[in-house]
């Protein structure tokens with residue numbers, strides 16, 4: 001399990017065209033926490049994840065992973081600790097076989113081929129697609145591609161897993177498989193999603209973003225039951241928390257994340 005704290009202090013980001021996407025965000029995420037980042041389209045979720053990963057650097061404020069400040073210089077270290085699964089698996093898979101895609105990171109770090117093979121095998125087994133190792137990534141289904149993209153990050157053995165809308169474009173079975181898979185990981189998880197039922201299943205804590213600012217940060221059940229807050233942020237209570245149309249009862253499940 002990770003012992004790294006991810007800390008963001010007074011973060012601001014202005015896109016080159018002048019658009020202010022992040023306007024003063026601060027939070028701390030402790031090791032082993034599972035945190036959902038939710039908000040309407042355009043709220044700033046993907047921008048925030050890119051800042052955490054150092055894909056873009058802040059206009060003001062700072063991001064720290066453990067004791068390391070995210071800068072151009074520290075990026076290789078940050079990338080070893082933090083792995084990001086992009087929203088679109090096609091942005092992550094570019095080799096001719098699934099095996100080579102999952103081996104890409106470890107090979108890049110010049111690990112011995114024996115160690116690379118061990119890591120690839122482990123990562124593919126973890127996401128349940130070892131049988132697809134010789135297939136071409138672009139020929140896989142949406143769910144299989146997502147699993148391959150996750151494996152390509154897991155093979156780097158990150159302490160922090162960052163995921164942008166991981167359940168988007170998945171059919172219900174692949175989505176459930178993904179939730180079960182992510183629930184098994186002991187990594188720190190930071191997940192953006194519109195799928196609030198998934199956030200409910202996976203994340204004990206939720207941060208709500210509105211117009212590049214934090215609108216709320218707290219225990220997921222509390223946040224997701226606050227219909228007024230969700231409505232003001234362009235969101236809707238997840239189905240699991242909406243009253244049954246017949247009996248009016250609510251289906252509150254036990255939180256596992």
Ligand SMILES: Nc1ncnc2c1ncn2[C@@H]1O[C@H](COP(=O)(O)OP(=O)(O)O)[C@@H](O)[C@H]1O
Pocket residue numbers: 015016017019020021039040041042043044045046047048
């Ligand atoms: N490359 C860019 N240049 C200018 N503005 C951008 C760019 N990418 C995103 N934005 C804007 O920044 C805001 C936040 O975008 P984003 O982080 O993608 O939101 P979310 O992931 O919550 O939907 C939006 O208003 C979006 O239009």
Ligand SMILES: [Mg+2]
Pocket residue numbers: 045046047164
């Ligand atoms: Mg986004």
